[in-house]
Amino acid sequence: MSSTAELVQTIVGKHGTRREHLLPILQDLAKEQRYVTEDAMIEVARALDLSAAEVYGTASFYTFLEPVPTGEHVIRICKTITCYMKGKDEVIKAIEDHLRVKLGGTTTDGKFSFFAANCIGWCHEGPAMLIDDKVYTKLTPKKAIDAINEY
Amino acid sequence: MVLDRETKLKKLKEHQTKVNMIFQDQDCGQMLDKCLSMSPDEIIAEVTESGLKGRGGAGFPTGLKWKFAAEQKSDVKYVICNADEGEPGTFKDRQILEEQAAKVFAGMAICSRAVNASEGIIYLRGEYNYLRPRLQEELDAFNKKLKEKGFKFSIIIKSGSGAYVCGEETALIESLEGYRGEPRNKPPYPVSHGYMNKPTVVNNVETLVYCAMIIRMGNKEFLQLGTKDSRGAKVFSVSGDADVEGIYELELGMTIREFVDLFGDGDTKAVQVGGSSGHCVPRRDFEKTIIGFEGVPTGGSMMLFNSSRSMYHVLHNYLEFFCEESCGQCTPCRVGSQQLLRGIEAIKKGEKPPEYLNELKKLAETMKVAAKCGLGQSVPNPFLSIVNNFYEEIIF
Numbered sequence: 281m282s283s284t285a286e287l288v289q290t291i292v293g294k295h296g297t298r299r300e301h302l303l304p305i306l307q308d309l310a311k312e313q314r315y316v317t318e319d320a321m322i323e324v325a326r327a328l329d330l331s332a333a334e335v336y337g338t339a340s341f342y343t344f345l346e347p348v349p350t351g352e353h354v355i356r357i358c359k360t361i362t363c364y365m366k367g368k369d370e371v372i373k374a375i376e377d378h379l380r381v382k383l384g385g386t387t388t389d390g391k392f393s394f395f396a397a398n399c400i401g402w403c404h405e406g407p408a409m410l411i412d413d414k415v416y417t418k419l420t421p422k423k424a425i426d427a428i429n430e431y
Numbered sequence: 432m433v434l435d436r437e438t439k440l441k442k443l444k445e446h447q448t449k450v451n452m453i454f455q456d457q458d459c460g461q462m463l464d465k466c467l468s469m470s471p472d473e474i475i476a477e478v479t480e481s482g483l484k485g486r487g488g489a490g491f492p493t494g495l496k497w498k499f500a501a502e503q504k505s506d507v508k509y510v511i512c513n514a515d516e517g518e519p520g521t522f523k524d525r526q527i528l529e530e531q532a533a534k535v536f537a538g539m540a541i542c543s544r545a546v547n548a549s550e551g552i553i554y555l556r557g558e559y560n561y562l563r564p565r566l567q568e569e570l571d572a573f574n575k576k577l578k579e580k581g582f583k584f585s586i587i588i589k590s591g592s593g594a595y596v597c598g599e600e601t602a603l604i605e606s607l608e609g610y611r612g613e614p615r616n617k618p619p620y621p622v623s624h625g626y627m628n629k630p631t632v633v634n635n636v637e638t639l640v641y642c643a644m645i646i647r648m649g650n651k652e653f654l655q656l657g658t659k660d661s662r663g664a665k666v667f668s669v670s671g672d673a674d675v676e677g678i679y680e681l682e683l684g685m686t687i688r689e690f691v692d693l694f695g696d697g698d699t700k701a702v703q704v705g706g707s708s709g710h711c712v713p714r715r716d717f718e719k720t721i722i723g724f725e726g727v728p729t730g731g732s733m734m735l736f737n738s739s740r741s742m743y744h745v746l747h748n749y750l751e752f753f754c755e756e757s758c759g760q761c762t763p764c765r766v767g768s769q770q771l772l773r774g775i776e777a778i779k780k781g782e783k784p785p786e787y788l789n790e791l792k793k794l795a796e797t798m799k800v801a802a803k804c805g806l807g808q809s810v811p812n813p814f815l816s817i818v819n820n821f822y823e824e825i826i827f
């Protein structure tokens with residue numbers, strides 16, 4: 281059995297095979313594999329007795345489950361107006377220069393993807409970003425780069 | 432009169448001594464005991480008489496929602512806590528869950544007794560995943576306590592995955608059932624056909640905490656606060672060009688003027704009340720606009736803009752948000768949002784004459800009535816209020 285099939289089997293075993301288990305399964309897969317791969321979706325479809333298209337259709341609806349390859353760590357910087365007002369653009373520029381990647385892209389070494397996100401709920405301490413699940417607030421260009429260097 | 436920051440903070444403290452329900456520590460065991468000493472009807476009556484309306488944005492009377500759910504005959508019923516908090520400018524539910532999670536759980540347990548529900552689900556937005564381990568720990572302890580006290584009710588946590596529309600209650604239910612978060616037609620409402628097609632109460636985090644406090648203390652204190660249409664207090668998330676930012680619980684019914692005097696930087700030209708999907712109030716209307724269901728309702732988001740800000744830019748940011756977050760299910764919203772965005776861009780660039788704005792306004796009016804859910808229906812709120820009040824900034 282391939283490693284993907286094994287992983288899917290473990291995760292499905294943990295959650296169950298009913299339709300309402302699909303999202304928790306995909307969420308765990310995204311955590312383990314960084315993003316939900318095509319092979320994994322096919323395996324999940326088999327395990328839950330759904331069509332692969334159905335699984336893809338559900339995953340692709342959700343920003344955090346999008347079946348597109350991403351880096352090892354995902355940076356999501358908030359692009360809401362309040363973060364903009366606190367200087368989000370300078371932070372984006374600094375990160376772009378530091379990682380040598382444009383917003384929306386993934387570094388060549390595959391370590392970071394750099395995305396924009398809608399409000400992440402830290403408007404009073406903007407600019408704010410997430411690296412994976414961790415929150416960074418009151419960013420300056422320097423603070424943002426220091427944060428990235430932790431990884 | 433422009434107050435300095437110190438004076439503002441002092442005044443806010445005074446407000447806080449008057450209103451402190453959400454962040455006040457409480458013994459949740461006692462709350463549960465009090466709840467057990469009351470019959471379901473008594474609980475519903477207490478909440479109904481408090482006049483509490485939902486704090487998630489739509490403002491539906493909470494007591495009535497519970498009553499509808501209680502009247503349903505079903506072997507299984509659900510209580511869902513809506514912790515999806517995606518509205519730009521809102522961050523109060525996060526703070527409540529960080530500081531007072533047990534009171535949120537208690538609110539759900541009280542609701543379960545009122546409507547006879549057996550399962551509770553917290554739908555936590557994916558952006559708040561970092562909260563989950565700690566929440567789960569607190570929840571395990573709470574579930575144990577529920578069992579000890581004889582509740583036939585337990586609560587689980589489910590995560591969202593980054594879709595604003597999943598805050599809409601029927602989209603949230605679709606998402607919990609493992610589908611794309613596409614809103615359903617209403618009616619039927621979740622109180623009769625909710626999660627797994629069973630009667631379901633969906634309430635906002637803050638609403639549930641007020642319920643817990645109302646049961647704990649009786650509804651007298653709550654009734655003394657606010658106005659006839661907007662009882663009680665509310666947690667506000669303040670951001671933007673503000674001297675004082677953050678989360679504050681305040682009595683409902685203040686005017687925007689009073690609010691701006693407390694929080695603004697002395698040069699506030701507009702306040703966006705209720706986030707991207709809310710209304711923009713310009714300076715000349717500050718005195719006459721009341722924060723509450725009789726004036727501008729809000730889920731808590733208050734964004735302040737001073738005169739250095741371009742309202743075109745603000746509107747552009749909101750419209751981009753809707754274009755991305757529309758679930759795409761219905762045409763008025765999917766295409767309408769994009770056309771509004773392209774439309775103001777075209778006017779700005781001079782590709783369309785200023786009169787084109789009238790066409791866009793008509794489109795916005797159509798979206799109000801033709802969009803399927805609250806997302807598409809509320810795109811016209813920021814659009815019309817910004818375009819009508821800041822016409823010059825949009826066309827020049």
Ligand SMILES: Cc1cc2nc3c(=O)[nH]c(=O)nc-3n(C[C@H](O)[C@H](O)[C@H](O)COP(=O)(O)O)c2cc1C
Binds near residue numbers: 806
């Ligand atoms: C697009 C959209 C997003 C929403 N997002 C939220 C949300 O994040 N949190 C919330 O409590 N209610 C949200 N609502 C309102 C819910 O549909 C529902 O009315 C609310 O959860 C009911 O709880 P309440 O009566 O306690 O306010 C949203 C509605 C719409 C149309």
Ligand code: SF4
Binds near residue numbers: 759808
């Ligand atoms: S109004 Fe928008 S979000 Fe709501 S159902 Fe229609 S397309 Fe989806």
